[in-house]
Amino acid sequence: MPSTETIREADRMMTICNACRYCEGFCAVFRAMLTRRGFVETDLTYMANLCHNCRGCYYACQYAPPHEFNVNIPKVFSELRVETYQDYAWPGFLAALFRRNGLVVSLAMGFGLGLVIALTLALQDPAIVFGTHVGEGAFYRVIPYEAMVWPFGLVFLVMILAMAVGVVRYWRDTAGGIAQDLSLPALIGGLWDGLTLENLRGGGGGCNYPDERFSETRRWLHHFTFYGFMLCFAATSLATVYHHVFGWIAPYGYLSGPVILGTVGGIGLLIGPAGLLWLKWKADPAPETSSLRGMDVAFLVLLFMTSLTGLLLLAFRETAAMGALLAVHLGFVLAFFLVLPYCKFVHGFYRLAALVQYAMERAALAKKAG
Ligand code: SF4
Ligand code: SF4
Structure with a gap:
């Protein structure tokens, strides 16, 4: 409680x-x-x-x-x-990870990087890891497809389940009493407010961040971060369809759907987190709890590094650096998946649930009034 x-x-x-x-x-x-x-x-x-x-x-x-x-x-x-x-948080004994979250996320980064790099070097011939590979299946010559997809997919699914349990429990407690007011318009209204970050507009001039002056900067940087993430997610999903439905094996051409989506999303995920870190560094600390500050910084650094290593992998995929970059990028991805339900990432889901509840309340009030 x-x-x-x-x-x-x-x-x-x-x-x-x-x-x-x-x-x-x-x-x-x-x-x-x-x-x-x-x-x-x-x-x-x-x-x-x-x-x-x-x-x-x-x-x-x-x-x-x-x-x-x-x-x-x-x-x-x-x-x-x-x-x-x-x-x-679910399971409950991991709830403590939200405290000293900066340290937890840093440890996860160290663990993810250490594990993937150590396994790659231990299980793969160094001549292959540090060799140059081009053409279909180049990545999988360094780290086999099954070794990437199954462990990462499993961790991702477990973490999505953990997050879903947390949000459902939150919804049951806070909106359970008015669940009958859930409707498609309320759902769309809440989603729209979340996707446009309506509540960061202030009275129209933006929020008072990083100081008392009105600014739209934070809202736009949030958009870069969120939509950058969604484009990267779309790139991975499309690549999965390419692989399993069409039998087209990565790496894909620079003008292919997954690469264009991943590149644009990746650039958004550099601009957004870097800008938000810069704002946070300048921000007045008085209207914020210190535990949230560490959590924010750690999450933004993790997003930035995941994106940066992904873009470096794309840029150098036809060189001898590809194997090392692939292991480092996957290390950050693993860290990201591991901390997903126990870091700042969850705020989007709780906020979306609150916005839908708010839309439900407004609709119920309007019905009552008229
Ligand atoms: S309650 Fe929160 S969102 Fe509303 S004006 Fe205050 S800080 Fe802004
Ligand atoms: S007490 Fe302060 S924060 Fe609350 S409504 Fe009045 S002016 Fe706003």
Whole structure:
């Protein structure tokens, strides 16, 4: 369960906000607040995940520190988000991985790299690892297809299952009571708000990040990161279809679908995480919990390195560096898969669930009113 202290603080601040209401037009959190007279734990968990940490309410608030009311909504909600990721993590004994997450992700990177490089060097002839391979099946001469697909596929599926269990448990607790209001329009509405990052627009001028000035930069960098990831995922899926449906074996031509999708996505995954790291370095630390900061940085570094090594592999795939680059890239991919349900990656799913719940609440209210 989220700590009593965090819940108590979130409740105290939301109660002040519900009396003040100055920020009622700022974002979905305040609109959700207006429909409640009091806040039980699941309300606060839902609202914390609805918060996009735009920081607009922090810089606008007359009761923010150093005022004695000490109202700091983005900070208390960021702490509550970390606690909810822990609370719903599956299996439960791995929930502690969300604490000191920077260290956990760094260890996963070391483990992934060490394991793949050690296995490649131990099981493959060095003349092949450091040789030049071109044409159909070049990658698989260094690391056989089965050795790539089965272990990686299995780890990926287990981690997707772990994430799905966490999000379903979260949904059952926070939206279970209004599940009957789930509809296609609510689903589309929540999805649209998530895909456009509507709640990072602020009042139209963007969020107050990295400082109190309004800026759209963070929203665009999020888009580079998210859509870059989705394009890389599409590239891998298309390559799987090529392999299994058409029998076309990688590596594919520079103008083929998987390579174009992977290259564009990979560039997005360099620009987005690098830009977000730069913003984070400049950002005012006051409206944020320190545990989320480590988690954010570690995840962005992992995304950046996975993309960078993938693009380097593409650029040097016809040279003697291909074998080493393939092992290093797969090491980062393995680390990414291993930490997937226990790192910042999960925030997208919890936030999407909160946005769908918000759309359901709005639809139910509209029905009641008219
Ligand atoms: S954040 Fe501050 S200004 Fe905004 S509603 Fe709450 S108390 Fe009022
Ligand atoms: S930080 Fe932004 S998204 Fe979060 S509650 Fe405040 S205004 Fe809303």
